Amino acid sequence: MDEVVKKVAALGLPGVILVIAMATSGAMGSTGLVSTITGLGGPLGLVGGLAFLGLMTGVGDVISGYGIDAILTAVYEERKKKENLSSLRKEVKELPISENLRSTLLNVLDSGSKSVDSEDRNGPKTVEIIED
Incomplete structure (x- = not known):
């Protein structure tokens, strides 16, 4: 053995x-x-x-x-730029990780950078294309 x-x-x-x-x-x-x-x-x-x-x-x-903390923090920092925050929060809450790491990741998601569902999103914009 x-x-x-x-x-x-x-x-x-x-x-x-x-x-x-x-x-x-x-x-x-x-x-x-x-x-x-x-x-x-x-x-x-x-x-x-x-x-x-x-x-x-x-x-x-x-x-x-x-370290797993740094890797997961960087991954969720990047994902929050492109994905819905509420779904990311739900995902983090369901991960089989320690409470300390879970709260760290939730703090990363709640920090001030822009995300898909941030309040300052203006919705679709109209673009006019003019050909010469």
Whole structure:
């Protein structure tokens, strides 16, 4: 068991995702491994599954470098520029995160920058195109 744990730990976040996916699928052995990776790839199959696990390596490195608080704050700061604030607030309230992080994200959403449903929105504008 220690040897398996060391190998999965060496893989990092993709290894953890793979172990969880294999445990939930119920498939074991080499066939189970291939079918699990194929399942992670969705419509892209085995190649998509391998790409997904590779992407998770990069995402895990970024999250560990900056911290989940900073990443989520930046994501919601950007999303509030383009999406409805009430739907974003509802989404944050339903996230499985700590109350401290939840209140931080709600404060980010309530801060003063412009958003889709801000009060100073004037609605559609008429544009006249004049050809010479």
